[in-house]
Amino acid sequence: AWDFAQGKAVEVDNAFERPQCSACFIQHVGDDLMDIYELLKTEARLFKYGSGTGTNFSALRARQEKLSGGGTSSGLMSFLDVFDRAAGATKSGGTTRRAAKMVCIDMDHPEIIDFIEWKVREEDKARALIAQGYEADFNGEAYKTISGQNANNSVRVTDAFMAAVEMGGTWRTIARTTKATVDEYDARWLWKKLGDAAWACADPGVQFDTTINRWHTCPKSGRINASNPCSEYMFLDNSACNLASLNLTRFTSADGQLDLGSFRHAVRLFLLAQEILVDFSSYPTAEIAHNSHRFRPLGLGYANLGTLLMLMGLSYDSPQGRAVAAAITAVMTGEAYAMSAEMSAAKGTFEDYETNRDEMLHVMSMHRDAAHGIDRAYCPPDLVDGACEAWDRAVRMGVESGYRNAQTTVLAPTGTIGLLMDCDTTGIEPDFALVKFKKLAGGGYFKIVNQSVPAALSRLGYAKHEVDQIVAYVSGTGTLADAPHIDRGALAKAGLTSGEMAKVEAALPSVFEISQAFAPWVVGEDVYARLGLPERDGSSLLRKLGFDGKQIEEANDVIVGCMTIEGAPYLRDQDVSVFDCANRCGAKGKRFLRPESHVRMMAAVQPFLSGAISKTVNMPNESTRDDVRELYSLAWRLGLKAVAIYRDGSKASQPLQAKRTKEKKDQKADRMVLASGSEATPDAGVRGPSVRVRLPKKRQGFTQEARVGGHKVYVRTGEYADGMLGEIFIDMHKEGAAFRSLMNCFSMAVSIGLQHGVPLSTYVDQFSFTRFEPQGLVEGHPNVKFATSIVDYIFRVLGVEYLQRYDLAQVPPAPVQHRIEDPSDTKAHKDMTASLPPPEPSAQLALPEPPEPALPGDALSQSLDDLMGDAPVCDNCGHITVRNGSCYRCLNCGNSLGCS
Structure with missing residues (x-):
């Protein structure tokens, strides 16, 4: 923090008397290993206290550039991965908020292609993991596994590069150490790469370096290289900005127009408060503390512009809307700089003002000229006049007294504080x-x-x-009262109790889809059990209660709302664009x-x-x-x-999320709940993992009774019309309640997966040879004679019955064995011989096959796999047994399982 007595930044004893008040930081990193890791430490400290930081990493040498101690650098991207992991590990502010971080790279860095495509590659990995069943949530396992997800990425481009794009020129990347040309690219090809990456995953953004530095108030003190994580604060490296935002709708008069007097007063008051905070705050490093005192940058802004324009009856996409927004912003910044000049007259200019006086006054004149250029045809006269007057006064006072602050205004995102500000x-x-x-x-x-x-x-x-x-x-009634089809009377008649309906009513104001209010965690599991519903989603309950898709949709539009104003009663066509x-x-x-x-x-x-x-x-x-x-x-x-x-x-x-989407006719798939699906025959190769294809109400299947290790097991299946497996049921009535419930839940999970397109072969490969008790001999199935667990038995049976996976059967079906049960059965003999391959030419048969070269390691592994791949544990000594014919024998103690 800044010490007034000593006139320098000193380390504070605690963070309570001098708290960190700035949320936005820009930091520098040099091409030095210790400097890199010093930045890592500073970033962690900022994240801990709830702030965000941005850095331009372009100073770091590229991959394969020489190191001073010999060897070559691992490159920029290797260090960016380290910073990304550190940001992901440090929750911002010690809470569940994510760390806020910006990474900027200049377009002339040799690793610019890797940087542009970084998040594209990682997003592809995330989608692959999600397709395999990992959670899609941004805090889920898929996004935790990949890199590059904890920062906003931006590429810094200059006017020279953009001119090369426009003219079809080339662009060179420059080595950081030797300044030699590394690569030369077609500028349009690079621009295409950047746009393609942003299209694919929303990163990187673009920062226009020449434009940024053209409006720089302190160019003699250094250039602007980076921004804070949200890209609104752009200033010198190792600087900080404390933010404040005004809710514009709080300054509206009864007719919806902006009250300029109260707005100006609020701007002056807020800027004064922010100025006081500069020297009473603490900062993560002495250099940032010194630069904050030296330049005193502030970040006043506003929120709720979209709502203000709506209240004024103006469309966001209209010349009138843009002119009003321009005038309001001009009033705010002009008044802020006028206040800064007033404070400068009383307390003095910021430290580096005299060094940059001419440049800053030139930028102030640019602002003033822009204010006088606002189109009066589209803006209320008082707003335009107020903007021009504020800037005339700000420039005049600045010439006389200078400015207390190098910067005064930004427009921050106000994402979460906006909710608190109403x-x-x-x-x-x-x-x-x-x-x-x-x-x-x-x-x-x-x-x-x-x-x-x-x-x-x-x-x-x-x-x-x-x-x-x-x-x-638009937003629905939020109640069952007077709803079409699905009201209290209809639900009571269908069998819901008053208590269950009260739970539904309480949930309705916060749901995206009416079926969510009928989910088991809302109404209770007993409703589903009472109605005999194995499915556990609200739409299946509503259908079970007797409501069809059209009725559910009509009730949804009334209770939850259409979520759009288009088509609303009484709404005039000319007013639709306002919303x-x-x-x-x-x-x-x-x-x-x-x-x-x-x-x-x-x-x-x-x-x-x-x-x-x-x-x-x-x-x-x-x-x-x-x-x-x-x-x-x-x-x-x-x-x-x-x-x-x-x-x-x-x-x-x-x-x-802004809407629910329709997957098929009469079927709404909410993005946050299980898709309701449709009763249809699946089209092989078309079913996606996110679309549930339900079984017909009446379906075929089989029931297989057997014993596994002495425990009776019933496996029941349900099939689609084309014979594909769609569900399984597992019954073990004499097992304990917990085990039986687990098997029921397991069968439901498998069934839901099958109906969402998970291939049966995936389940068979995953769960065959699973080992746990009960296990042992199988009695009652003609082909499967031994199983290492109940789950192993189930998927051996399903593999044999539906996939013809006879390798899972200890006794393959007769046609597979190529033998005749009855020598007198000539039909069987014909069938068998028809299935045999044609005889090879005698010349080929006479030649022996050359022996394959011996591979001791592979052969041993294969032999052990054949002998012990699905072998049970010896019940006498606990060693793994080996296969002995159709049974298993222990090589350690000689015990035989089931054979002798």
């Missing part, structure tokens, strides 16, 4: 969807409904009863904001910010790679400092 939209973002579900890091989902829709409708002139009906159409969101809303929604509209909104406000904008450009799933590249190019042409995109569904795990 914001419906975060930062500069439009609403993600009118009704959405946020996946929580600690597990579960949180239903978020836009609370500003009623007020916006009222200001647009709708009567109260019209507003009520439109809102109910457009970043994504299609609900299953019925068709409209969404064009990705280009996000970029144009950012471009409207960027000239009025000290820093940049934390914003994700949402793109629909069907967007192409060319769309992504064009969006990045548009951002550069419009003067943005940075841009990042997210194509819906491009990652196997995403935190926000």
